[in-house]
Amino acid sequence: MEIKKKKETAEGGKMEKIISLCKRRGFIYPGSEIYGGLSGAWDYGSFGLSLKNNIKNSWWKKFVEERDDMYGIDAAILMNAKVWEASGHIAGFSDPLVECSKCHSQYRADQIGFPPDHFQNMKKGMPSISYVFVPPKCEKCGSAENWFSPIMFNMMFKTNVGPVEDKGSVSYLRPETAQGMFVNFKNVMDSFHPRLPFGMAQIGKAFRNEISPRDFLFRAREFEQMEIEYFTRESEWEKYFESFRTEILDWLADIGLDKDSIHELEVSAEDRAHYSKRTIDFEFDYPFGRKELLGLAYRTDFDLSAHIGKSGADLSYYDEETKDRFVPHCIEPSFGLDRMILAILCEVYTEDEMGGEKRIFLKFKPTVAPVKVAVFPLLKNKPELVKKAQIIFSELKKEIRPIVFDDNGNIGKRYRRQDEIGTPFCVTIDFDTLENDTVTVRDRDTGKQERVKTGELSSFIKNSLK
Ligand code: ATP
Numbered sequence: 001m002e003i004k005k006k007k008e009t010a011e012g013g014k015m016e017k018i019i020s021l022c023k024r025r026g027f028i029y030p031g032s033e034i035y036g037g038l039s040g041a042w043d044y045g046s047f048g049l050s051l052k053n054n055i056k057n058s059w060w061k062k063f064v065e066e067r068d069d070m071y072g073i074d075a076a077i078l079m080n081a082k083v084w085e086a087s088g089h090i091a092g093f094s095d096p097l098v099e100c101s102k103c104h105s106q107y108r109a110d111q112i113g114f115p116p117d118h119f120q121n122m123k124k125g126m127p128s129i130s131y132v133f134v135p136p137k138c139e140k141c142g143s144a145e146n147w148f149s150p151i152m153f154n155m156m157f158k159t160n161v162g163p164v165e166d167k168g169s170v171s172y173l174r175p176e177t178a179q180g181m182f183v184n185f186k187n188v189m190d191s192f193h194p195r196l197p198f199g200m201a202q203i204g205k206a207f208r209n210e211i212s213p214r215d216f217l218f219r220a221r222e223f224e225q226m227e228i229e230y231f232t233r234e235s236e237w238e239k240y241f242e243s244f245r246t247e248i249l250d251w252l253a254d255i256g257l258d259k260d261s262i263h264e265l266e267v268s269a270e271d272r273a274h275y276s277k278r279t280i281d282f283e284f285d286y287p288f289g290r291k292e293l294l295g296l297a298y299r300t301d302f303d304l305s306a307h308i309g310k311s312g313a314d315l316s317y318y319d320e321e322t323k324d325r326f327v328p329h330c331i332e333p334s335f336g337l338d339r340m341i342l343a344i345l346c347e348v349y350t351e352d353e354m355g356g357e358k359r360i361f362l363k364f365k366p367t368v369a370p371v372k373v374a375v376f377p378l379l380k381n382k383p384e385l386v387k388k389a390q391i392i393f394s395e396l397k398k399e400i401r402p403i404v405f406d407d408n409g410n411i412g413k414r415y416r417r418q419d420e421i422g423t424p425f426c427v428t429i430d431f432d433t434l435e436n437d438t439v440t441v442r443d444r445d446t447g448k449q450e451r452v453k454t455g456e457l458s459s460f461i462k463n464s465l466k
Helices: 002-012 014-024 046-065 081-087 116-123 178-182 185-192 234-254 302-311 337-348 383-399 411-421 431-436 454-465
Strands: 028-030 042-044 070-072 094-099 106-108 151-154 157-160 170-173 198-207 222-232 262-266 278-286 289-300 317-319 324-326 329-336 349-354 357-362 373-377 403-405 425-429 438-443 449-453
Touching: 014 028, 014 337, 014 349, 014 357, 042 046, 046 070, 046 198, 046 222, 046 234, 046 337, 081 170, 081 178, 081 302, 178 198, 178 222, 178 302, 222 234, 222 337, 234 262, 234 278, 234 289, 234 329, 262 289, 278 337, 289 302, 289 337, 302 329, 329 337, 337 349, 357 411, 373 383, 373 411, 383 403, 383 425, 383 431, 383 454, 411 425, 425 454, 431 438, 438 454, 449 454
Parallel strands: 070 198, 373 403, 373 425
Antiparallel strands: 028 042, 094 106, 094 151, 157 170, 198 222, 222 329, 262 278, 278 289, 289 329, 317 324, 349 357, 425 438, 438 449
8 A cells, every 4th residue: 555655664664763752751642542542632741741831932932922912812612603604614614535435444535645626626515527537545445446425524523512412502622723813803902902913822722523633743633723813904914924924934943943844835726725815834844745834824804804794793993093994904824733843853853873872862952852951860879979969950950940850770771761852961970979069961962971060050051051
């Protein structure tokens, strides 16, 4: 089967190695694993969570805190179903589903090679054009001829609010955080009276009932988004679209993604979402191919106008200077947090040889590294070393966090463990420490050790972490 073959050979099984490291070292576990898992759901462990928080904080700092024109929001995941009628998600948030009539495996049609025109017409409610194409093979049974015709499958998770399961109680888990911002547009206007241009920003969970979740965190059913809805006058959208384009690239470099691994794709009119007049997908070279990492879209006044139409609320803007009243237009940078984490893991995963042995290490930028420093006593069974190491650990922890104390296994094993976690520095307390109050500081990338006075340790590490 072609797809499986591709996976096995992708950079020598890099994805499998990353998934295995993530589980082994407490970054990411399969969701509900002891019950056989749940497809498309992943649980973050201690170091994964720390990495995730570092990325979120860096994003929030750059796109919200450092600016004067952003308003944060944390809207509820459950929203009135009318939100999704207005936004077009009930009518059109669907993917083409095909089923193998032989083994009944289901797939997203475009992911396994059905031609895009086939379902683009279906999306628009037009009959699919009849033309000749070679049908793809079923990934499970290998059959190529036995496909039921594609149907459009709505990806929103439906639920009921309250004890009665009827039409009136239907709600959905939000498939994007964006609508939580559009429906709060008036609240933000009334509370803060911002002048255009200004933006709203939100980090939160989104849910999509993906037909076939795949590629680890890349396509999950529950994931997190970091989104901005930036409101501007229609005449100025291009200017702000461009400035976000630059800022996105700057931030991706800040968190350690190589600019050569990022590619901008101008999305064609046929492929754009119904609300967009221009979209750039920022793609990343994942081991399984070049795929969308995040999107930048010009959503026009589509959403605010749709909510005005459906709710009757006044979501217009009054310009005091020109005495004009109008509906603002909107630029949306939309980042998938889990895809970002996966991109960083792929970027930093490194194999090399040190001291004649193979090693794996994660070359995180210090700002995103889940652990900044590890402190070790050279030997576990020497109380004087352990005691001194604990004192140094407690002192250092007042200045630098998160840091860990590790006395488990021999020193070589401890270095390897920290390399796999991506800890930039390991501090070892040895017999010389007891004599002259110096420790060794080992650099993760080079393995080189330097002796540093304990009194200068925190400033030495702080400088090196910059
Ligand atoms: P795709 O074409 O890959 O399905 P999309 O274009 O539908 O993605 P958007 O609706 O633009 O995605 O969502 C914004 C961002 O949310 C994406 O760029 C991506 O980073 C993230 N995202 C979307 N779907 C998923 C998913 N199933 N799992 C993880 N992240 C996702």
